[in-house]
Amino acid sequence: MHNHKHAIVFTQSPFATDKGKEGLELALTLATYEQPIALFFTGQAPLQLAKNINSDLLQRKNYTQGFNALDLYDIEQVYINAQSLDELQLNQRDLSIAAQVLSTEEFVAKLSHFDVVLQF
């Protein structure tokens, strides 16, 4: 039996596709079963963590609120690509949860510590 360490890598903006919602669903399920897991955000994905998203105006379910429950699920490792954050003109204060911001190089190096990398 293996205790694979999972990295869930988010790459998309929150409502362009359902990827973020389904990636979060998988992450919470893995955490419910106490599997080691970390979340990574790159590309447009840091937008999923932006504060004050009001998707009601889009008539979409605001699944991104689920990221606020990561503590309860004991998901402590959350990493953000600094370059993506810059490109989106966001900084850590704009995010709804505490996350570690890493340079692209550190971000990729960190990913290599995980056994299973799933992209959403």
Added chain:
Amino acid sequence: MNEVNFNGQPIALDKHGYLQNYLDWDEALAPILAEQENIELTAAHWEVIYFVRNFYLEFKTSPAIRILVKAIAQKLGKEKGNSPYLYKLFPKGPAKQATKIAGLPKPAKCI
């Protein structure tokens, strides 16, 4: 479609008695939903019902039982945040029955 009559207004339910729209929920509707589950609401039930409803409103997801137990233990203490206590209140499963009475969407059965 199923419905329940509430204050002269029909409220839409799904085939299994869950509200179609969680925003239709009202405190006065809870006892009617509880009756379908053969549960008579006490203060202890209400505490859990409010808890799961607030959990959903905050996170837009219904907690799995393990997380529910843990979150209740953190907020209301260990004597309430444990499975035997919650199953005594909601015999067919707290994650299922409490969310139903709290008017939340039926959880996808993916877990």
Added chain:
Amino acid sequence: MAKILIFVTSGPETDDGQSALSYARHALKHNKLSAVFFYSDAVYVANKLRKPPSDELNFLEGWQSLHKKHGVELIVCSAAAQRRGVLDASEAEYHGISGDSLAEHFRIGGLGEYVELQMYADRVVQF
């Protein structure tokens, strides 16, 4: 022989979705393929109403033959599938919907089943 679990999230109309099937066929030659888990848009492939033109590859039949010939388990995530209209008979009945759409040789499973399968696989490969 490594035991491999294939986790497909790309839709059947994408290059990755199609590579998944080619990879699965090759993996069977050299490794042990424990199962294929379909999640996200990948669940569309399990809709039995798919009918591609005859001059295009039929990916549904491709996956089905993996199960028929090699007994590879083809598991479709229930929540992802219900959103996308892929239901087996018992789920359709549960929801009071007439008709079902899950293709033969696939079965519906929960995400919890993925969690369990990956524990017993040496590697998980995503497409």
